[in-house]
Amino acid sequence: xxxxxxQVGLSIGAGSAYANDRLAPAAAMADSGRVTYxxxxxxxxxxxxLAHQRRxxxxxxxxxxxxxxxxxxLAGYLGRGHRxxxxxxxxxxxxxxxxxxxxLRAQGQRGIPIGVIxxxxxxxxxxxxxxxxxxxxxxxxxxxxxxxSANAYIGAEPIVACLQDGAQIVVGGRIADPSLFVGPICHxxxxxxxxxxxxxxxxxxxHLLECGVHSTGGNFEDPPYRVVPDPHxxxxxxxxxxxxxxxxxxxxxxxxxxxxxxxxxQLYYEIHDPAAYLTPxxxxxxxxxxxxxxxxxxxxxxxxxxxxxxxxxxxxxxxDDGFRATGEISFGGPGCVTRARRAxxxxxxxxxxxxxxxxxxRVDLVGLTSLFGDRPTNVxxxxxxxxxxxxxxxxxxxxxxxxxxxxxxxxPSGGGGVVTSVVPALGVTPAFVPRELVTLSTEVVHS
Amino acid sequence: MIxxxxxxxxxxxKGDTSNICVFVHDAADYPMLVQxxxxxxxxxxxxxLVRGDxxxxxxxxxxxxNFVLFQALDGGVSATLRIDPHGKSFQSxxxxxxxxxxxxxxxxxxxxxxxxxx
Numbered sequence: 001x002x003x004x005x006x007q008v009g010l011s012i013g014a015g016s017a018y019a020n021d022r023l024a025p026a027a028a029m030a031d032s033g034r035v036t037y038x039x040x041x042x043x044x045x046x047x048x049x050l051a052h053q054r055r056x057x058x059x060x061x062x063x064x065x066x067x068x069x070x071x072x073x074l075a076g077y078l079g080r081g082h083r084x085x086x087x088x089x090x091x092x093x094x095x096x097x098x099x100x101x102x103x104l105r106a107q108g109q110r111g112i113p114i115g116v117i118x119x120x121x122x123x124x125x126x127x128x129x130x131x132x133x134x135x136x137x138x139x140x141x142x143x144x145x146x147x148x149s150a151n152a153y154i155g156a157e158p159i160v161a162c163l164q165d166g167a168q169i170v171v172g173g174r175i176a177d178p179s180l181f182v183g184p185i186c187h188x189x190x191x192x193x194x195x196x197x198x199x200x201x202x203x204x205x206x207h208l209l210e211c212g213v214h215s216t217g218g219n220f221e222d223p224p225y226r227v228v229p230d231p232h233x234x235x236x237x238x239x240x241x242x243x244x245x246x247x248x249x250x251x252x253x254x255x256x257x258x259x260x261x262x263x264x265x266q267l268y269y270e271i272h273d274p275a276a277y278l279t280p281x282x283x284x285x286x287x288x289x290x291x292x293x294x295x296x297x298x299x300x301x302x303x304x305x306x307x308x309x310x311x312x313x314x315x316x317x318x319x320d321d322g323f324r325a326t327g328e329i330s331f332g333g334p335g336c337v338t339r340a341r342r343a344x345x346x347x348x349x350x351x352x353x354x355x356x357x358x359x360x361x362r363v364d365l366v367g368l369t370s371l372f373g374d375r376p377t378n379v380x381x382x383x384x385x386x387x388x389x390x391x392x393x394x395x396x397x398x399x400x401x402x403x404x405x406x407x408x409x410x411x412p413s414g415g416g417g418v419v420t421s422v423v424p425a426l427g428v429t430p431a432f433v434p435r436e437l438v439t440l441s442t443e444v445v446h447s
Numbered sequence: 448m449i450x451x452x453x454x455x456x457x458x459x460x461k462g463d464t465s466n467i468c469v470f471v472h473d474a475a476d477y478p479m480l481v482q483x484x485x486x487x488x489x490x491x492x493x494x495x496l497v498r499g500d501x502x503x504x505x506x507x508x509x510x511x512x513n514f515v516l517f518q519a520l521d522g523g524v525s526a527t528l529r530i531d532p533h534g535k536s537f538q539s540x541x542x543x544x545x546x547x548x549x550x551x552x553x554x555x556x557x558x559x560x561x562x563x564x565x
Contacts, residue, residue, distance in 0.1 A: 045525065225452075264468070266457070268509075269468065270459035270461055271459075271466060271513060287506065288508055289508065289509070291508075364530060366530065370529075371540070372495075372540050374495075427526045429523065
């Protein structure tokens with residue numbers, strides 16, 4: 001449906017789906033003249049904990065690491081007075097503001113108002129409440145010093161506050177993905193944050209934009225059944241939003257596709273009960289959404305409904321799980337599976353002395369068992385790759401386990417291409433806290 | 448016939464929970480999808496990978512089903528040693544399910560079966 005004379009709307013685009021997303025499509029979105037708001041989701045469940053790790057090493061860090069690369073790409077867009085919302089703050093929103101201010105000043109853009117949202121870091125709160133960690137079947141106190149971070153998913157409310165105070169860039173920490181879009185939509189179109197149907201509609205739009213190319217042909221192709229044009233240059237999605245509907249599309253001339261299929265797969269991505277999608281802003285009902293494929297990479301959606309927002313906020317708790325060592329080695333040709341299994345026996349024998357310190361050991365044959373477990377097959381692959389992964393609290397044991405994979409060069413014949421790595425293992429696990437115990441604040445500063 | 452001939456899917460992760468949404472290419476096949484792709488069948492198909500319950504939600508408006516697989520990711524993205532911690536590939540395992548004959552869509556090809564895979 002074209003935007004009618006009485007339908008007040010706004011156009012909003014996606015700028016990133018995670019911390020290391022491509023920058024060029026964001027620059028294209030900014031330079032397109034097509035949108036006045038861009039939302040940048042730069043966090044995933046693990047990104048936040050990794051950011052806290054960086055901040056523990058250096059208190060001046062913990063923010064998104066690519067702000068200084070991104071801001072120059074947005075110079076023209078910001079110069080035209082348009083707006084950006086991002087969770088670039090990660091574990092340190094104030095450090096993100098510093099980077100943004102420095103970048104803007106370096107390109108001669110002074111006086112740009114930047115809204116910062118503080119208060120999503122709630123480690124002290126989850127400690128004092130001794131929150132349950134249901135997926136670990138334990139509590140915060142029981143894990144002691146291993147609990148290293150806690151961030152509450154926060155919603156659109158502080159974003160709207162920043163925008164009302166004139167912010168052109170809004171930065172926070174663990175802003176929930178769809179809320180990055182719910183804030184500007186509700187602010188610009190004047191929707192109350194307790195108009196649950198309206199907030200659910202905005203949340204639907206946010207959900208379709210926050211994963212970037214997931215809506216335009218990314219993580220979608222399965223030839224010959226599902227193919228999109230030019231998958232090497234997928235465009236980021238954007239939405240034309242009114243109270244009655246939203247039309248999702250992408251920039252002209254970009255690759256990929258926006259059609260009923262790409263919309264359906266993203267609409268229900270990472271949704272559990274479609275009638276009760278819980279966000280900090282709303283309990284959204286996506287079970288009765290209608291999808292009309294308008295052709296030309298345009299899809300119209302409407303019909304989301306809302307119920308009041310949840311009383312609790314979800315918190316992601318970061319847990320120090322020691323170290324993770326991985327190592328891989330390939331075997332090929334006749335008998336490769338037998339030789340790889342023999343290598344596994346040798347490897348497990350050499351790991352035996354470390355057993356007391358290994359909290360988890362896994363050995364898979366890539367090409368045979370690594371994704372779906374040991375399933376019956378009557379075809380021998382022409383090559384397999386043994387992959388070992390272990391968890392241990394001891395760095396030395398992790399190094400020794402990785403080294404044992406390297407030593408498989410002297411195991412069964414023909415093993416080649418060893419790669420190993422040892423990294424800190426940082427777990428994240430959910431908890432829930434009463435919303436009223438999380439105190440958020442906002443401030444607008446200028447570049 | 449395998450599900451891939453008549454439907455498409457996407458899997459996602461939240462903590463230790465995976466969801467897989469499945470949609471038929473031809474709306475006429477939706478009643479058959481509802482009949483054949485039960486939560487019990489999906490749970491059986493994912494045996495060894497999923498330790499918890501499988502819950503199914505029907506999405507008649509978009510001719511799809513949403514499956515929620517609990518304790519499906521070996522502790523979750525950050526805890527598991529699996530090579531695919533997110534379960535991104537679960538969508539492909541779902542599409543390998545045997546779903547019988549009688550669908551409105553003719554099989555396009557069946558290379559997976561022709562090569563004798565799982």
